[in-house]
Each structure stands twice: as structure tokens, then as C-alpha cells.
Amino acid sequence: MSLPPGFLDELRNRVSLSAVVGRKVTWDMRKSNMAKGDWWAPCPFHQEKSASFHVDDRKGFYYCFGCHAKGDALSFVKDSENLSFIEAVAVLAAEAGMQMPDRDPRAAEKADRRTELIQVLEEAVKWFRLQLKTQGAAAARGYLTKRGLSEEAQERWEIGFAPDQRQALIQALTGKGIAADLVVEAGLAARADDGSLYDRFRGRIIFPIRDGRGRAISFGGRAMDPNARAKYLNGPETGIFDKGRNLFNHGPAREAAGKGQRLVVAEGYMDVIALSEAGFRAAVAPLGTAVTEDQLRLMWRIADEPVIALDGDAAGIRAALRVVDLALPLLEAGKGLRFALLPEGMDPDDLIRARGREAMQEVLDGAQPMVRLLWNRETEGRVFDSPERKAALDKTLRQALMRIADPSIRAHYGEEIRELRWELFRTGRRPARAGAARVWQPGGRGKFAPPPVPTEGTRNSALAGAAPETIGDALREAVILATLLRFPTLIATFESALERIEFSTEDHERLRNLVLTHGHGEDCAELVARDSALALDRVLNNPHVRISPALQPRADATFAAACLEEALARLQADRAHRTELAEAEEDLAHLADEGLTWRLSKAAEARVSASRGPKEQKSESIIAPNGVELDREELDRARRLLDSIDFSRGSSPRRE
Template structure:
């Protein structure tokens, strides 16, 4: 099977060699540098203990200094999985989310066509460059001189000129034997909607060739000389060669410069890239007339693990940065991040270079902000947080944003940084309200209370320390509910399929309960008697009897009156719901606990109060929620009907004894 042109390049762009190899080896953390994509491990192809197997993730290449094995991701899959070339391609394509092209007997013919189209683009590059030296390009040359682009720079970046006129390039290419169909296919001409001959796309524009990572000319960008032109910059339309969302301007040269240790800078336009390159920042690239796409982001990270986004110092530049943040958050991982360099107000990198020189740009790049700080700026700039509700809204918004980060370790570090920034924002407000010193007044009559640290816990009472839940540990409530769930499902195994997913997710820290859970899921279709035998074999008859006879299990209504499937289903559903509610509260407390240690403001205490309220409402059984309660003097809730019955019984006893 022949693959379409560009398929393997796209596959390599989407594939991280270190991730592919990492499934087969253990990296030597002392020798490896993940941020630079420089990874070392014992070779998976021969027996050794030293880390002589080297992966260069940026170049997508591996080499073993012991057995001399070498290649890319495709060859690694072929050798490690013992598969043929096409099967290795299919494995990588599946992991990269790329559909395999249909088997096409004409693929070789298509490859030949792409080579033909690329040659036409090279002819256009040569013709545009030649036109820049002609008399019609005097204004264009003057403009380039004012922008500081010398003849050497123009040659290095192959800058050309498209003169005025509707068919100049078309006539030239026709003279070289190029058909109108091929000119249309590469986007150099456009079909007339008035029935006339095709006409040139680029007219009276300075031309910037766009090359792919292999160095082929695939498109053009044109800068208008007419100040009244509606499109200041015009790119080639998307063609068989050109996908603007999957290419970057100056990628090939930037990749080489970054490989030599230069910092990768992502600018907004062609002139910025050229100016940066000539000022010594050779590892500079730019998207092609669109906002940065995920494919471009992955290409950028293949070159550098922490590129700098050099953005114009205006509102449009900030909006572009915020869009990149939302795009990058879900795909962030260790060794892949972004920094943001904001140019001075109203300037782009080219403006700053011409006004103040390379030193000023270096200073701005060195001060580039980590993405987390720009994220915080977006969520807080220009906003006032003078109420618990507004602060809680900020907390909720930040939690939603951080949930987009898939890497849990990275998400935790982002959360820590956000907490520190939050502390810095709200701490002055707290001090102004008179809470300095970390002290708070603790109860008691006026003048008789004690001062203690505001975050010091209150002492526990003797009755609380003696309670079952306290003595059994912090997870006791969940353990009791797990026992009820397992006991009910053991007696009504026909319900297991309904709750299979939730049953599988039960933590079951106790080994006996975990074994019982596994037996229930594995033997759910066996007869009840056989199922109980399997459970006894798994944990022993005494352990099973202990679980079933426990007081909190024995009092469950559906176990006292077996055979009521509806009641059993309701019991299991409610207990699972209560476990989930408790987990939700625990997660909320864990998240807020760190904040409370640093900053006890009203937003956090309000948030915890809301979480506790939600948990209390969630754990009420349906029959409890519908019960009429009143509050006793000691704060306990009393069923009003039960209270009435108790009072009636007490009256009978009291009157039966007669008057005192």
C-alpha cells in the first residue's frame, strides 16, 4: 500500500518518540533531561544495565551506543513489536488519532502529482524573486529598505514581488508549459466568476515563500503595497500542498537554530520572524494567518519544550495569548509548557528591535511570564472581589479552568501556584480588617474567654472521642456503607449488573471487603447458594458471618425482610449516593484546607459551609427528607410523630401511677 504524500510527516509530527519508547524502557532520571527531550535508558534491544540507549525527542531519532540500533518511531515499533512496516504505521496512527488512508492503487500517481505541484511552486519562487529586482518593484524595495531588510536578508528569506496586473505570473508559467489546472491546484491563480480566464491571486505585493519542515515551497504570503487594499496580508488558499493550520513560517531554520541551543520564539507575523532572525534570534516561527492551532502547538513543542510566545503589546495580543492558554491547558504535561513575552504597549517585536535594539528584546524575552501567571491575570484583572460570593465565583472559575489540565501532577502544581497568587491578592484585605497576628478570640463570657491562634482546632469532647466513627478512623463511615452494599448485593445478586460500574469503583480499603466485591462481580450470575460459597472461600466463613451480623448491617430493612427487590435496589442506590456525597465533601475540604491555612477569609468559609450543606442534603434518605422534624433544646432533630407517640406513652405511665 502506498501512503499519500505528507502522511508520514504528519504522523511523525503528532508522535512523541519518548512516549513511544517510554512504554518499553525505564528512563535514567539522572542522565535524562526531559525538558530538552534528551532521554537515556538501558537499550530494549540487548541485555545491559547501563543507560546507553539515547532518544532525541526533538529530532524524533534514537541511537544505542551499545548495539548501534537506530531509527525513528516507526522503526522502533517495527523492531520492538516485530511487525511489518504498514502494521507499525497503523499502530502509531491509531495512537495519534489519525485515520489510515484507504488503500489506493493511485497513491503513487498522487505522489508524482505532489512532486509536480511542488516544482511549480519553486518556479513561482524564482519568478517572484526576479521581479523584485525590476523597475516595477521600486516601491517594494524602498519599503524593505525602511524596514531594515538588506539584499542579503531578502536573498536568505527568498523575498520576491508580484507586480500589478491580472495575468503576469499565469503568462510566465504557461510559457513554461504549466497548465491552468495545475496553477489553480497550487493556489497561484483563481478562477473567474465572470467566465473569463483565471487570474493571478497575488498582485502588487511583497512575496514571502512558505516552506514546510522538509524545505518544500508549499504556499506564499503577500504583503500589499497599496495602503487601501482590503487585505494587508494575504496567504495562499489551502491546497493539496498547504494546510495553514499544520505548518509554521520558518520552521526548518528555527528547528536547526533551536537544536543549537537558541530559545524558540513564536511571533505573530513574517516581518517579526525575519527581524528576530536577523537580530540573532534564529529560532523564530509564526503561524500562518490564523490563531495558533493544536497541531501547530505540538509542532512547536517538538522543537522546544518551553517556547516563548512573543505577542504584540496591545489588547489583540493579550486576546491571542488567552486563546493559546485555553488551547494549551488540556495538552500540557511535564516538559511541555509555554511562556509569554508581552511587548511594550503598541509595539511588536520588529518595532522594538528597530527602536531599541536586540538588547531590549532579550530583556522582554527574559521576563516572559509563566502561563499560570497570565492565566491568573486573565481571571482577575479589572475585577473587584469585595464579597464572599465574588471570591467564591473566582474560586469556582479557577477550579473549572484547572480541571482542563489532564496531567494530575501538573494540575496539582498549578493549583499550588494559584493558591499563592490568591493569598497575595486577598491577604492585604484581611489585614486591613484587623486580623493581624494570626490570633482570634475563643468564646466565653465577656472578659473570660481565651485567645488562641485562629486556625487552632477546638478540643474534642469525651463523647466524640468515644464514638464508633471517631474510634474507627476517618474512613469509617464509607466502610460501614460499603459493608451494607456488599451484604445487600450478596442476598440479591440479580441487582449486581445494575450497579456494576459503581461496585467496581468502591475503594474497599479492607482486604476482606475488596475480595468480597471482586467475588460478587465475578460470580454474579451464579446461584445464591453457590455465590455465598464462593464468598466464604474468598474471605472465610467467620469473616463473612461477622460482616453479615454486624449491627449496622443487621438493621438494614431489606435484609430483615428479604425478597423485596425494590427496597434492596433503593438501599444500594442510596448508600452509593451517600458515599459519593462524602467523597465530594472530602475533596472540597482537601482543596480548601490549604487555602484556609494561608488565608481564612469569608469566601473560603462560605464555600465550606455550602459544601457541608450539600453533603448533608445528599445523605438524607428519601423517607428522611419527607419526615417532619423539629429541633430539640440540645440541637438534635426529632421526628415530630415519634415525639408525639413518646409523649403519649409517657402520659399513660404518669397517669397510671396516679397523682403524687
């Protein structure tokens, strides 16, 4: 029924939330503050001893820090007393002394029709249950016993049987005065081409399907005949049943999840029953279809991270991957999925009967995050032995990540994919992760160390996390990032080079991931700023970055591309030079080799060549015998190393 404008607001103003909730809970007076309208109690929606249920009387809202139940007075009455919304409104209106508005005749008629259909289905539940106890259901009882279901379990799940007769259910229900049209509308019967009616479920074990409030809304049936056209058959969609918006075992699973159990999503009725009977009571299943968007949102209302435990065969894997594609655009902070990989050819029911509850628990404990399944789908069984194949993998993964709407989640997925990519290809050093900047230690063979604590004056600098030896690197990194953000059309050109850089600060690492994640659109800088404004400000406000030629007002994309080429070349040469010197120090400690002279001179030659423009001359340099201009400081360091060696005896260099 429709309510007049302002009716609900007036109702909420007239009732006290603490008074409404107080009928169901015992307040913890040590934790509550009545003067401020701050009330605490054990949650009425799940079993607990601590007072984690909070009521803010002034704002009119409640929240449980255990099961995350939340709402106002109306939702509390609705959920705690298992009422419909209008029924909850009527209860509170009577308490507040407000007259309920007249019901819309059409809405009232529709609600009454739904109530009639539910009553018809409840009668069918009773009839199916009785049929399971008859002589004609002996084979069905034997099958259930073979599947490990005791009579008590069959009673708990209200399992029934539909005899293989054309009109047995129709005659039973119409004999109780139920109109034949209601039986058809409830999905229990269908009309043949000649207009006659026949039972929809025949020769099948019957599983009642109930909604979140425990009301019967449809049935599912498993055929006893192995040659039946469909092994499992669900009722058709009706005025009270939408198979894409409901879950099997929804109500009990929600209650169990509220008490702390892990929500497990299986494939069929028997899997859910087997899981629940083994102690995994927060188990649900879709209703004969692939998981839908509405069902996924319904799962997230029950638990933040459901575990998808589909069959371990090829069909189960395909179903899991379809769930991945469905979930990517819907991901939110704190809402995710994990995937339990069952042994090949087994479903949860098979695993529990064959190996026991502990085996299923082990599988659930080893459930993988969704990013791993996404990675496995694109890499398992494939060989990446060429740049083209690696580039194709990068493109596919990037397209998948771009489907994630939440920018923060997209960035974290990008970091995880980069880590997995490094583990697969093992090229270069391991990429740095956010929160643990990796810095170069001379002579350390690329070992990682914690970033230095910033001193006063560098605390807000983008270089605060860089080692002293890499300040120049960090400046070039900042210029590269700032240039790409000003000219996002260049990201595609320099994408591969950008992925290979091992950034020297956490800020630069985070910004690089965001630049790659947000793509090449004109709004790239805006999206990066929204995700990591502080890191971006530290880069752009650096005076060395502001005076960079590529960032001046008159610079265009062509000039910026040339600047990026030069900056990348210098960065690569400087790092290669330091690496060569560090490795030479270690080599000299073990073996004297005159070839080291050539290695060091070539490293210095490459560095000077990259760091000097065509018209640029360095004052602190000398000319080597071969005509190459060398940096004096680096050459002096190399000479000191070489002078300390007695080549005739092969002694180690003296330590300075």
C-alpha cells in the same frame, strides 16, 4: 504507497541500527559498550562536542539527551537525509537486499502530483525573486530597507515581489510549459466568474512558505497599497498546504531549537524575520490564523516550552488568551507555554528596531508561565470586595482547571492558584506548598518551621510532619479528608471551609488540593488515589481515622455532614485558643493589662464549648465563677502567666 503486513518489521530486523547511524557519526569508544549493543556519539542532529546521542542496538532505538531526537532506523534515515518515509524505506530495503513492493497506482499518482505542485511553487519562488530586482519593485525594495532588511537578508529569506498585473505569473509559468491547471491547483492563480484566470498575488511583497523539510508549499503576500482589502494574504489550502498544520520558518527554527535556542512564537512574517536576524533563530509564526491545536503540537515537537511573543496591543493579548484556552486540555508533564508580554502597541519587529536585541532578550527572559496569564485574565481590572465576587472568581478558576486533563498538572495549577489567591486577598496565613509543610510554633505569630524528622514508629504515619502541639489537629484533618472522600457529594457543602484550613502536614495539604481539584464526582476517591496513593494510604490506615463514626458501615451522608460540622468547629476553636494564648504571651512581655484575664478566659471558654458534646463531661475540668467549665491544664497555664505579673508596677511575666 501501501506496504504489505510484516514488511517493515522484517526490514528493521535485517538492518543494524548502529551500522545505519555509524555512517553519520563517530562513536565514542570510551563510553560505548559494543558487546551489549550500547553505542554513544555526538548527536548528528545538532552541533555538540559531548557524546549525548545513544543507540541501543538490541532494541533498535536511538535517543539524544540534548535535542531529544528519537526513533528507529527508518526515522534516522528519514530525518538525517531529508527523505520521505517511503524514500527512507527504499534506501534501507536496498541496503538489506529486500525487494520493494509494487506501488499502488493511485498512491503513486497522488505522490507524483504533489511533486509536480512543489516544482511549480519552486519556479514561482524564482520568478518572484527576479521581480523584486526590477524597476517596478522600487517601492517594495524601499519598504524592505526601511524595515531594516539588507539585500543579504532578503536573499536569505527569498523575499520576492508580485507586480500589480492580472496574469504576469500565469504567463511566466505557462511559458515554461507548466499547465495552467497546475498553476491553479498550486494556489498561485484563481478562476474568475467568466472562467478566465488571474494571479492570486498582485502588488505584494512575497514571502515563500516552506514545510519542515524545506519544500515550498505556498506563499504569503504583504500589500503595498495601504487601501488594499487585506494587508496580508496567504495562499489557499491545497493538496500540499494546510495553513493550520504548518508554521512559517518551521525547518530553520527546529534546527536552531535543537542547538539549544528558545523557541519563540510571533504573529507574522516580519516578526519572525526580525527575530531571526537579531539572533533569535528559533522563531516561528502561524500562517494567517489563530494558533491551532495541530500547530501547538507541532511547537511541542520542536521545544518543550515555547514562548508566545504576540503583539502588545489588545488584539495580541486576546490572541494569547485564546492560546491559553486551547492549551489547557493538551498540557502534559514537561510540555508547557510561557508568554512574553511586549510593551503596549509594539510587536517584536518594532521592539528590536526601536531598542535593539537586548530589549527583546529582556522581554523573553521575563516570560511568564501560563498559570499567571490565566490568573491575570480573571483578576485584572476587577474588584473583589464581596464574598459573592470572590466566590465567582473561585468558580471561574475551578472551571478552567477542570479542563486540564493531566491530574498531576491540574493539582500543581491548583496549588499555584491558591498561592496567588492568598496574595490577592491576604486572608489568614499563607497556604502551605507541597514539599514544605508549615507548622505552628507557640508564641511565634504563625512563623513557619521545617517539619520535624519522623522517629521510628511514626515514619509511615500521616502525622509524621505534624508538630507535637498539633497532633490533635492532624487527627481531625485526617478524619475530615477521609469523610469527604467517602461522601464526595459533601465536598460542595464544605468547600469554602476546606479551602480556609491551613493543614498541618504535607500529606493533608496535598490531599486537600486533590479533593478540590477533582470536584464532587463519585470517582473523586479513585482520582485522588491515582495521584497520591501513598499519602491517601497513610491517612486511611490511621487507627483513629478507621474508628471515626462517619466512616463506619452504617453511616450515611446526613450523619457524615453532622460529624464534619463538629470536627471543623473543634479544629477552628483549638487553633483560635492556641493563637490567643501565644499572642497573650507576647503582649504580656510589653504591657500589663488586666483585660488579658478576660481574653484568656474567653479563649478557654470557646475551646471547651467546641470540644465538648452536649452529653459529654470532661474529668480534667473545673467550674469557673461565671459557670463556664474550663480545661484545668489550660487554665493553670493562664494562671501561671497572670500570677507572674505585678500589676502595680507593670512588670513582665517571669519565664518558666
